[in-house]
Amino acid sequence: MTLTDAVGRIQQIQSTLTMLAAPAARAQATPPVTTTTVGSSAAPVQSGAADRFAEALAEAVVPADIPGAGGVAEVPGAPVAVAVPGPVPASADAARLIEAARAYEGVPYVWGGTDPATGLDCSGFVQRAYADIGIQLPRVTWDQMNAGTRVPSLAEAQPGDLLFSLDGGHVSMYLGGGKAIDAPQPGKTVSVRDMWETDANLTTIRRILPAAPAGEASVAPAAPTAVPAPGAADASAAQAAFLASMAR
Template identity: 75%
Template sequence: MTMTDAVGRIQQIQSTLTMLAAPARSAAGATSPVGSKAAGSAAAAGPTPAPPATAELFADALAGVTAPVAPDSPATVPGVVPVPVPASGDAARLIEAARSYEGIPYVWGGTDPATGLDCSGFVQRAYADIGIQLPRVTWDQMNAGTHVPSLAEAQPGDLLFSHDGGHVSMYLGGGKAIDAPQPGQTVAVRDMWETDANITTIRRILPAAPAGSASVAPAALPSAASTGTPGSADAAYAAQAAFLASMAR
């Protein structure tokens, strides 16, 4: 449940309480002189069914307001860019590692997320998180792995080198890539501007693996809270949402 959902539910509960107070006011008005004639007619016609107890109305309304809601999909969560799900377990872990650095500022020559990353430092770090070591700079990284002839044959996790090897990004599939772009910007998923015409080379680093198996043992990713990366804000946001959701129940 997102923060918006939790706040919305609390507002619904408040509205429900306001509506439940209306029958009590209406019953009080029925005993006033203005309503005495109507009350006498109703008595002559016979007893009418008693309205449901206020507690029952509140319980029913509260149950409807707090009914479980399916978790948001990546396509509906604000601020989350949807990307295709890789078929390879290695690629899935790699992309998860790469996206853990979203929001880290670009710093030329940077290799430490605490201070900033450049394009080659970013991909080197993401691959290291799943146990694969890459050279430090793009011109050496361009010789790693195997060559992929074109974007049509590229797979999630492949590295896209452009500007004669001066820049590297990671292909995610579906027209998306992730990189540390330039000073003043941060690591982020974006629409691809790379084409076969402006790509210097595409390199596949991930080793081939039999279908349904993983060729690289998963490495434990540092938690956002322990590293102090922007993901720590997501943890705080989730905690606030959980607190508000518990109040709404």
């Protein structure tokens, strides 16, 4: 909106207010008064022209980039949608598997370990996580890497898939979103980390989880949450004060 447009709009509002005020000035009787109760107190509220005055103010918006407009920014009345990150999309089985795997976070790496009370190695960790949701895997990586079905590339990987590297010497679990979880090496613990795996250094990717039945609900990202725009109430009040001063 240009300065000329803004001035024209203000003049239009002034004309409208003048027309609304004229009948009230000519009226012989006092304008009707209604009472609005808030809590335990009652306050008189003048109806008629005052209501139309409020409606006229509500329709007017003065952009902040108009010189001389007082720097009042346009603030839409609707809430602003702010995206809130949610979980990586996954089947219900994958969600259960990842929950089971993350229950072992903090368990120390122990070579040959299969008992979380004393420690887990990489293959012992994934074997245990899958067993927790009722799926049995072989004990060592070289056997695990032949289980399930092959996934051609990381671009097609899904949460819960197993990532085998170092010629089958190490296995981690893909979580999606550039994250993986594993029992890495002596001195470390089971933990979620940024992926260092790539198609170039992976020996194979294996999908162990069965395909989700048709129509099964997935764990979808949370929908954006509508939150009020910061400062919206203050800016709206400033708009009304500015237009009221221009109308006088």
